Amino acid sequence: MLTEERRAFLTQRARQARALTLEAIYRVGRGHIGGTMSIAELLIALYDDVMRVDPSNPSWPERDRLVVSKGHAAPIVYAVLAMKGYFDPKLLDTLNANGTTLPSHCDMRKVPGIDMTAGSLGQGLSAAVGMALANQMDHRDSYVYAIVGDGESQEGQVWEAVMLAAQRKLEHLIVFVDDNGCQVDGFTGDILNMRPFDQKYRAFGWHAIYVEDGHSFDQILDAIHQAKQTPDRPHAIILNTVKAKHVPGAENTYQSHCFSLTREQLDNSLRNL
Numbered sequence: 001m002l003t004e005e006r007r008a009f010l011t012q013r014a015r016q017a018r019a020l021t022l023e024a025i026y027r028v029g030r031g032h033i034g035g036t037m038s039i040a041e042l043l044i045a046l047y048d049d050v051m052r053v054d055p056s057n058p059s060w061p062e063r064d065r066l067v068v069s070k071g072h073a074a075p076i077v078y079a080v081l082a083m084k085g086y087f088d089p090k091l092l093d094t095l096n097a098n099g100t101t102l103p104s105h106c107d108m109r110k111v112p113g114i115d116m117t118a119g120s121l122g123q124g125l126s127a128a129v130g131m132a133l134a135n136q137m138d139h140r141d142s143y144v145y146a147i148v149g150d151g152e153s154q155e156g157q158v159w160e161a162v163m164l165a166a167q168r169k170l171e172h173l174i175v176f177v178d179d180n181g182c183q184v185d186g187f188t189g190d191i192l193n194m195r196p197f198d199q200k201y202r203a204f205g206w207h208a209i210y211v212e213d214g215h216s217f218d219q220i221l222d223a224i225h226q227a228k229q230t231p232d233r234p235h236a237i238i239l240n241t242v243k244a245k246h247v248p249g250a251e252n253t254y255q256s257h258c259f260s261l262t263r264e265q266l267d268n269s270l271r272n273l
């Protein structure tokens with residue numbers, strides 16, 4: 001259970017991450033708003049409370065790693081990395097502009113703190129499984145975290161990685177499914193329903209936890225704590241989230257996936273935050 005003060009601090013950090021992201025996307029003209037806003041609390045929980053990282057040494061071999069397999073969420077990952085001191089927040093002004101070092105999708109060669117390049121959906125979990133397997137073979141106690149979209153989970157490669165992780169008992173692998181119910185051009189349930197995710201992961205031999213409110217720091221952190229208490233299996237934490245959370249008029253719509261904010265929408269969102 002978080003203290004009142006800690007919860008308020010984390011909430012403020014998530015607000016800041018959302019604001020930096022929306023401002024950067026507004027500046028570039030268009031971007032992935034829905035799927036960035038649905039993982040704000042998760043990223044803040046990971047970077048401010050959970051992950052063992054050193055922003056002054058991004059390639060520290062003993063660090064915990066994060067693979068954001070839904071690589072289109074890069075703008076908010078960059079915002080959080082900048083807030084952690086990996087690079088100057090002023091760089092966010094160049095998001096996805098010509099010549100930038102902050103491209104629209106997660107890029108490990110250009111951005112300090114990004115552990116895996118992603119954007120071609122379905123591939124990131126395979127990389128995370130490889131990292132967790134390497135840690136296991138090297139007797140490292142570091143954790144590997146991955147974030148996978150609900151629409152992304154329609155990719156067959158996700159389930160190949162899931163099978164191998166269970167076979168190799170990767171107990172230091174924790175995968176978050178951002179179950180916001182929307183993909184690019186429709187509701188995931190209408191296009192190819194993937195729910196219930198927790199039962200699917202369990203059937204594949206994983207330890208799975210369903211989190212009712214994927215924007216609650218208490219619930220996210222409790223689930224991670226529970227995962228770390230459960231040996232011999234990889235862990236899936238299914239987060240029931242809201243696409244475009246805290247963007248007035250866009251919440252829970254698939255049309256929020258990638259769009260241009262008007263000045264008025266940006267101002268409303270910032271006021272709302």
Ligand SMILES: Cc1ncc(C[n+]2csc(CCOP(=O)(O)OP(=O)(O)O)c2C)c(N)n1
Pocket residue numbers: 034035036038070072119120121122148149150151152153178180182183184243257
């Ligand atoms: C292999 C592949 N196919 C298609 C795309 C285009 N694409 C980008 S995001 C997206 C939808 C993803 O939906 P979901 O995983 O639910 O993401 P979220 O709702 O979290 O934004 C698609 C189809 C892609 N990036 N990679």
Ligand SMILES: [Mg+2]
Pocket residue numbers: 149150151178179180181182183188
């Ligand atoms: Mg989705």
